[in-house]
Amino acid sequence: MTYPRLVLRNLLRHPLRTLFTTLSIALSIFLVCAVLTLPAALDAMFERAASNVRISVHHKAGLTYWLPFSSVQKVRGIPGVAGVDHYSWFGGIYDEPKNLFPNFAMDPDDVEAVWPDYGIDPAALARFRKTRNGALVGEQTMRKFGWRIGQEITLRGTIFPVDLTLQLVGVIPAASGNPLVLWFNRKYLDEAMEGRGGFPRVGMIWVRAERPEDVPRIIHAVDDLFRNSEAETAAESEKSFYTSFFSSFRGFIRVILAVGVLVVGAVVLIAANTSAMGVRERIPELAILKSLGFRRRPLLAVLMAESALVALLGGLLGAGGAYGIFRALGAAGKTGGAVPFLGPLGAFRVSATVGMEGVAIALLVGLVAGMVPAWNGARLNVVEALRRLF
Amino acid sequence: MAIPLAYNVRSLLVRRWTSLFTLGGIALVVAATMLLAALVGGLQQMLVSTGEPDNLIVLRKGATSDGSSQLSREAGQVLRTLAGVARGPDGTPLASRELVNQPFIRTRAGGRENVLVRGVEPTALAVHRAVRLVEGRMFRPNLGEVVVGRGTLARYRGAGVGSQIEFGRRRWTVVGVFDSGGTAFDSEIWADVNDVQNDTRRDGYSGVRLQLDSGADRYAVVQRIASDGRFTLEAKPEAAYYREQADNANALYLLVLTLAVVMATGAVFGALNTMYAAVASRTAEIGTLRALGFGRGAILVSFLSESLLLAGAGLIVGMGLAAIAVLAINTLLSGVQFSMMTFSVATVLLRLSPGGALLGGLFAGAIGVLGGLAPAWRAAHLRVVDALHRA
Numbered sequence: 139m140t141y142p143r144l145v146l147r148n149l150l151r152h153p154l155r156t157l158f159t160t161l162s163i164a165l166s167i168f169l170v171c172a173v174l175t176l177p178a179a180l181d182a183m184f185e186r187a188a189s190n191v192r193i194s195v196h197h198k199a200g201l202t203y204w205l206p207f208s209s210v211q212k213v214r215g216i217p218g219v220a221g222v223d224h225y226s227w228f229g230g231i232y233d234e235p236k237n238l239f240p241n242f243a244m245d246p247d248d249v250e251a252v253w254p255d256y257g258i259d260p261a262a263l264a265r266f267r268k269t270r271n272g273a274l275v276g277e278q279t280m281r282k283f284g285w286r287i288g289q290e291i292t293l294r295g296t297i298f299p300v301d302l303t304l305q306l307v308g309v310i311p312a313a314s315g316n317p318l319v320l321w322f323n324r325k326y327l328d329e330a331m332e333g334r335g336g337f338p339r340v341g342m343i344w345v346r347a348e349r350p351e352d353v354p355r356i357i358h359a360v361d362d363l364f365r366n367s368e369a370e371t372a373a374e375s376e377k378s379f380y381t382s383f384f385s386s387f388r389g390f391i392r393v394i395l396a397v398g399v400l401v402v403g404a405v406v407l408i409a410a411n412t413s414a415m416g417v418r419e420r421i422p423e424l425a426i427l428k429s430l431g432f433r434r435r436p437l438l439a440v441l442m443a444e445s446a447l448v449a450l451l452g453g454l455l456g457a458g459g460a461y462g463i464f465r466a467l468g469a470a471g472k473t474g475g476a477v478p479f480l481g482p483l484g485a486f487r488v489s490a491t492v493g494m495e496g497v498a499i500a501l502l503v504g505l506v507a508g509m510v511p512a513w514n515g516a517r518l519n520v521v522e523a524l525r526r527l528f
Numbered sequence: 529m530a531i532p533l534a535y536n537v538r539s540l541l542v543r544r545w546t547s548l549f550t551l552g553g554i555a556l557v558v559a560a561t562m563l564l565a566a567l568v569g570g571l572q573q574m575l576v577s578t579g580e581p582d583n584l585i586v587l588r589k590g591a592t593s594d595g596s597s598q599l600s601r602e603a604g605q606v607l608r609t610l611a612g613v614a615r616g617p618d619g620t621p622l623a624s625r626e627l628v629n630q631p632f633i634r635t636r637a638g639g640r641e642n643v644l645v646r647g648v649e650p651t652a653l654a655v656h657r658a659v660r661l662v663e664g665r666m667f668r669p670n671l672g673e674v675v676v677g678r679g680t681l682a683r684y685r686g687a688g689v690g691s692q693i694e695f696g697r698r699r700w701t702v703v704g705v706f707d708s709g710g711t712a713f714d715s716e717i718w719a720d721v722n723d724v725q726n727d728t729r730r731d732g733y734s735g736v737r738l739q740l741d742s743g744a745d746r747y748a749v750v751q752r753i754a755s756d757g758r759f760t761l762e763a764k765p766e767a768a769y770y771r772e773q774a775d776n777a778n779a780l781y782l783l784v785l786t787l788a789v790v791m792a793t794g795a796v797f798g799a800l801n802t803m804y805a806a807v808a809s810r811t812a813e814i815g816t817l818r819a820l821g822f823g824r825g826a827i828l829v830s831f832l833s834e835s836l837l838l839a840g841a842g843l844i845v846g847m848g849l850a851a852i853a854v855l856a857i858n859t860l861l862s863g864v865q866f867s868m869m870t871f872s873v874a875t876v877l878l879r880l881s882p883g884g885a886l887l888g889g890l891f892a893g894a895i896g897v898l899g900g901l902a903p904a905w906r907a908a909h910l911r912v913v914d915a916l917h918r919a
Contacts, residue, residue: 162798164794169791172787199697199727201630201642203696238592294589294590296596297596382640383871385865388865389865393564397563397787400557403556404552404553404556404795407549407550408550410549411546411549411550411802
């Protein structure tokens with residue numbers, strides 16, 4: 139009988155027990171994957187959305203403080219700057235108040251210079267530049283509302299005293315990492331506000347540096363440019379901006395992760411228990427194997443392999459299940475917006491990386507849970523054990 | 529005749545490691561469930577308890593929160609003098625015109641957060657009756673003075689009576705601390721509305737809160753505000769406004785419940801293993817008990833109580849763990865930071881609730897019963913001859 143066969147036979151000796159342990163680990167890993175998805179989605183969003191050459195320039199006092207529109211032009215003069223565009227939060231509501239999504243007034247002319255990595259169709263960009271009330275919309279928002287290219291939609295202003303009717307001229311691909319946003323021309327908002335003094339302000343300026351190594355210098359140059367002016371700025375890398383913007387999620391995520399740790403702890407205890415039971419029942423058998431000349435190492439390996447195999451199976455089942463189920467739910471439109479304030483994180487897709495992490499955690503659980511019982515089994519005193527037997 | 533419970537306690541103690549591990553597993557499941565429930569509970573408590581029953585909140589039509597609403601100075605003036613608005617002892621209308629701002633403030637840890645600064649008039653304290661000054665005094669208008677919510681004290685640099693706190697375009701003097709009884713206001717800073725208008729270079733208000741006369745027809749007032757053609761406004765009872773915000777938390781609750789059920793199911797399998805093993809290793813004992821005259825029912829009840837005993841102990845330990853975790857998070861981390869209605873940060877204190885404990889108890893009970901029933905059934909139906917034969 140080969141060692142792998144011995145492992146398999148042992149596992150099938152109590153099929154019900156093996157099944158229960160596998161299921162218990164599978165369910166726990168399913169949960170762990172779900173729990174890990176939130177922080178992983180946040181990190182992935184930073185990685186994707188945060189290009190290492192983009193800089194966010196906003197008012198030093200906060201995001202609710204406007205910058206004068208003239209600041210945009212001044213930033214363009216800084217050496218090493220490849221492109222400058224800007225964002226002004228319009229905060230318009232489509233149809234129902236609960237349909238929240240970010241919509242910004244900005245400049246169509248500079249999209250290509252600042253966001254060349256977004257993969258926006260050049261034809262759509264051309265339409266965006268030409269159409270006075272044109273808008274580009276993120277793929278996910280487009281799908282959520284079932285919009286079509288060419289359709290006209292009305293955004294009701296809640297901060298601005300105007301409603302805007304926009305024509306959708308193109309899509310911002312989901313791969314940009316910015317799949318919820320809607321962009322429209324600042325000039326259109328300026329015209330709509332004409333009777334009220336226009337809109338000579340911007341909320342934030344986006345700068346793209348020619349080279350990543352220029353970024354720190356440009357950040358300093360921007361802040362120096364506006365020091366002691368009416369609107370002092372705080373420039374920072376795009377990544378640092380998003381990290382700080384979403385920092386309020388960190389506390390929440392910490393609690394969720396604590397729960398994940400508790401779940402892993404619980405499953406380690408359960409698996410260790412089963413594995414200890416298995417070894418305890420087989421003491422006579424192990425003693426006989428040892429007396430037949432089997433050494434400590436191979437026995438240890440066999441016992442550990444049992445525990446690890448069950449855990450691995452459970453891990454694959456749990457992680458695979460999480461991957462499949464959440465993907466299916468997402469495809470059916472059941473997730474995403476279920477937890478609206480989580481924003482883009484609400485989409486809840488278990489990534490392959492998270493699935494792999496789940497399997498790795500399962501394997502670790504199996505090894506940890508199997509270690510002590512297997513050790514005890516392997517270093518059994520043959521004489522003692524056999525005496526107990528007979 | 530029933531088998532004494534002491535038999536089960538002793539059996540558990542004999543297999544002390546197995547028992548301890550199973551107990552630990554159940555305890556961790558209970559703790560995780562209760563911790564999640566405490567998070568959701570704290571969130572709901574914060575939102576549901578915010579708002580006065582006879583107050584209206586008036587925002588721009590379509591705005592989901594006062595952070596995303598803007599109304600003109602004229603609208604504010606009209607609302608203030610609306611019929612049906614209650615008046616204070618000195619005859620001033622109990623209308624609180626407010627401008628919400630979300631500047632950066634440095635945390636004591638050195639980070640930067642968006643904090644909700646509410647520009648208000650001195651009447652605000654009369655309109656928001658849950659808000660009470662607990663230290664110092666109310667700010668005086670136009671002097672750059674602020675009062676801070678109790679929840680901000682430990683978190684932000686300069687948040688303390690007599691200190692200067694830096695945000696917006698200037699430094700502000702903290703002259704008082706207010707407590708709103710755990711509602712969302714506790715994470716805010718209140719300043720004079722004129723000061724905030726100057727600092728943000730914004731005119732007008734975010735919204736107006738109205739306290740209505742006890743005799744006023746609330747519905748008629750809401751209608752009158754909605755039908756005023758000069759502005760696009762929408763009035764809502766404050767309680768309804770915060771209930772809508774709390775609906776977000778309900779979606780979270782569903783998520784938590786799903787997580788907890790899956791977790792508990794996993795633990796049932798663990799308990800099943802333990803109890804099956806317990807039955808298997810005590811076959812001879814069971815045979816002896818049956819031979820002594822204990823009936824099938826007695827055996828069934830005995831093994832089931834053993835499983836429940838384990839689950840009960842797990843429940844108690846789990847509750848203890850959850851209480852420690854909640855206490856640690858609330859005191860060491862001063863709660864969980866969260867942003868919901870606006871992008872500014874609110875601090876939620878985790879809250880152990882009877883509901884959460886009940887949920888934990890329910891799961892522990894289910895683990896005990898489901899994990900013990902099948903093994904107990906097997907124990908009860910062992911044939912005496914076979915069982916004794918194996919001995």
